[in-house]
Amino acid sequence: MSIKLPPGTAAHSEDNSDPQNHHLVTLVALSVGLIIAAWLAISFLFNQVINWIPPSVERQLGAIATASFEQQAEPSDTQTTLNQLLDRLEGQLPAEQRRDRNYQLLYIPDETVNALALPGDHIVLYQGLLAQADSENEIMMVLGHELGHFAHRDHLRGLGRGLLVQVLASWLFGNAGSIGAAGLETFAQSQFSQQQEIQADEFGLTLLYQIYGHAAGATAFFTRLSDGTGANFDFLTTHPAPRKRVRRLEQLIKDRGYVTEPLTPLPASLQVE
Ligand SMILES: [Zn+2]
Known part of the structure; x- marks a missing residue:
């Protein structure tokens, strides 16, 4: 059925x-x-x-890169004065960012227009960049910006995951020598993202204000560089998007209500051609 x-x-x-x-x-x-x-x-x-990751491990890793810059640097009044400026900025850092750090500036008498933060507490500043500066405040802003890269551990963030695992292993097992030279090269020549640059600018601006009590000189240097033509401005390669960053800094200065007052002239030892 x-x-x-x-x-x-x-x-x-x-x-x-x-x-x-x-x-x-x-x-x-x-x-x-x-x-x-x-x-x-x-x-x-x-x-x-x-x-x-402790700064000591970062220093160990950056040692190879730092050595080649140390050879080019010349002890001079200029380098001493720049280190004194750096010390003043360092004095403004929160305690946890000063711990186990000893920032040193290497001044290289070369016409390259650039400043670099090397892994392991070293800031490299070229004569070409100094020659572009019109005031102490501008140099302080550049140095403060570089200190921002250290504070945010930007060098370590720029490492690939594979390399970072090696760095972690070397930290835990104490064998930094096992990391390939090619990897360390990347580590030393980090190019930071636009976001990292903006955060380093904010960091630099805060330090600048703490030192001088006003924000004059925060943007002048970046503006001059972005308007500059013809020169070999390496600074723009390692620190991209200056115009965008200047706009961002101007907004920040407004939002924070920072005033601007007369600039502090460059000390005699920083007046280079
Ligand atoms: Zn930068």
Whole structure:
């Protein structure tokens, strides 16, 4: 005897496959979600771990790069004065950012227009950059910006994940020599992202204000460089998007209600051609 199917049964039997499809879709969505969550968790963990790596490990890693700049640097009145300016800025840093640090400035008598933060407490400043500066405040802003890169551990953040794992291993097992020279090269020549540059600018502006009680000189140098033509302005390669950063700094100065007062002239030992 044939069973008469009630209306809607056929549709009902088609529905039977739907829960399976739904199940599959749910499973795929869950897997994708899990992968994204795991990736975010690992990124977060890496970012946290970077803050824990002691400056001594950073110094060990940066030693190779620093040595070649040390050879080019010349002890001079200029270098001494720049180190005194750097010490004044260092004195304004929060205690936790001064701990286990000893910032040193290397002055290189070369026409390159650039300043660099090397891994391991060294700031390199070229004569070409100094020749572009019109006031002490401008140099302080540049140095404060470089200190921002150290404070935010930008060098370590610029490392690839693979290299970072090696750095962590060398920290834990005390064998920094095992890291490849090629990797260290990357480490020494970090190019920072626009976001990192903006954060370093903010850091520099705060220090500038703490030193002078006003914000004059915060943007003048970047404006002059971005308007400059013809010269070999390496600074713009290692510190991109100056116009955008100047606008951002101007906004910040307004938001914070920073006033501007007369600039402090360059000390005689910093007046170079
Ligand atoms: Zn920078």
